[in-house]
Amino acid sequence: MAEAQNSPTLESARAGGPLPVGSTTAGSIAVAAESTVATRMSAPPSFDVTDFPVPHGREEEWRFTPLERLRGLHDGTAVATGEGVKVDVQAPEGVTVETVGRDDARLGKAGTPVDRVAAQAYSAFEKAGVVTVPKETVLTEPIRIAVHGEGGVAFGHQVIELGAFAEAVVVIDHTGDAVLAGNVEYILGDGAKLTVVSVQDWDEKAVHVAQHNALVGRDASFRSVVVTFGGDVVRLHPRVSYAGTGGEAELFGLYFTDAGQHQEHRLLVDHNTPHCKSNVAYKGALQGDDAHAVWIGDVLIEAKAEGTDTYEMNRNLVLTDGARVDSVPNLEIETGEIVGAGHASATGRFDDEQLFYLMARGIPEHEARRLVVRGFFAELVQQIGVADIEERLIAKIEEELEASVA
């Protein structure tokens, strides 16, 4: 297994000495005078789609994405069809579920679109969903948001806001067939705890591009679990920033990329506030011709973010020939006054020797593959902390494997 691991120490960052740099991936750690995370985007963040040029595919933020398969989301030719997707929200008592117009003051607070498709979604949606958990409300049942594609084109916007010390689990399920671009905002009040599970279980033709912005309040905990199985192209952009000290963010991801699928997860944790934590762990398995997974993990520790503690990790397991992984961790450090910062990226193959070893112990081939993949994901699944979600994910992984054996 090729491996690049880095745990830059405070000392090396301070001393300005040679920093350990990722070797086998494109990973880098930079002590930057000027943010490269910001400057390598082709335009500054904006809510207005006209502020972004139509991408041609060579831009840093688009170079891995097959633009020709975005069905016009990137160049303005995709037009909402009215019955694009159906959204159904099931919320326990005490939660407010609203549909609001574009001028609602609660929209756009957690972050600004950073690329053309996110800005297109923001410029084109007609109604937004707002789910509010009042302060100090602790939910015992999850809020379930079912997004079902009806075969059309849609632009969406969803806000999930937790008041101070509220606690909630939100499960967002994406199924069916759609061309969907959207923005999702998570706003956590002080001391709030939010777990969001976003499952992309689309039919095989679906195209889904979305930016997720989380704004984590003082001493609040945000946990995001992104699970991508389906779709033709899925490109998600989970981003976190902090509104106060003591915030924690855990970003977990799991993807299973099959033949012909493009699944791209681009993360940014912006440590813009002192004494916050972040932990990113994404794992993916790939199988089949032209299965393509992209993982971009950007962590920015701003000069003012003293006391930051961050780690990001991406692991990929390539099960067959013909699959491709691009894994790019970037850690950008503007202050040495931190608790810790590190990243790791590794892409390994399930190879013939492993298969031989397991089979030489009597284990049939399909069972051997299942053992390896289940083991690979298990560690991550166990960290989710929502029992029925964990079971469902394991079952879904099994299903993917069954499909591959057939």
Add this chain to the structure above:
Amino acid sequence: MATLEIRDLHVTVEADNSTKEILKGVDLTVKQGETHAIMGPNGSGKSTLAYSLAGHPKYTITGGTVTLDGEDVLEMSVDERARAGLFLAMQYPVEVPGVSVSNFLRTSATAIRGEAPKLRTWVKEVKEAMERLNMDPSFAERNVNEGFSGGEKKRHEILQLELLKPKVAILDETDSGLDVDALRVVSEGVNRVRETGEVGTLLITHYTRILRYIKPDHVHVFSAGRIVESGGAELADKLEEEGYEGYTKGGASE
């Protein structure tokens, strides 16, 4: 009584766009309860014999037969051979990331035995087998062979041997890279299995050192892809004194 019969086995391997014959007519019969040592210099084809019997896809059988109790082993897939009762302790056990030793052992035992072992007795069985091999209990939670030392890898192989109870065990240079203490522990494990009288053992080694711990009934000298001399344990003593030179000098033909 289980019997492994190898008759006139010829095996080739693809290397650098050419086909090379490694085994050139191997004849050997291993019966349950017997221990055969196969000794030979590097490159003589010993490991090729081991891996060919286990069914590694790298090797092509071009002639001969291998049967286990009359069943055609060469027709079986790798996992079928294992379930039929063949076991190969590998010289270089493979790392399997993400799969814990305990999960691996149980999956393997389930496959070999045809049903899942009862959890309570199984846990005890594994624990005791590990204790006998001086393996720390934490070992069970580590990923298969990942980060194992050379000695740990070999002990893990013998642990599987003890748990899977094959009819015929092929030990491919299990002694290589072991210090004396580890060699003793590993040899004791092999001997425990041998003492049951239910396993035929094919001990492949370059050195005579392991034969001080595991007494073979038969010793075969392997050179240039075939067995060139067979005898009893005394043949090992001769090799100890004289080395392989008498067999390789002029004896080998390419």
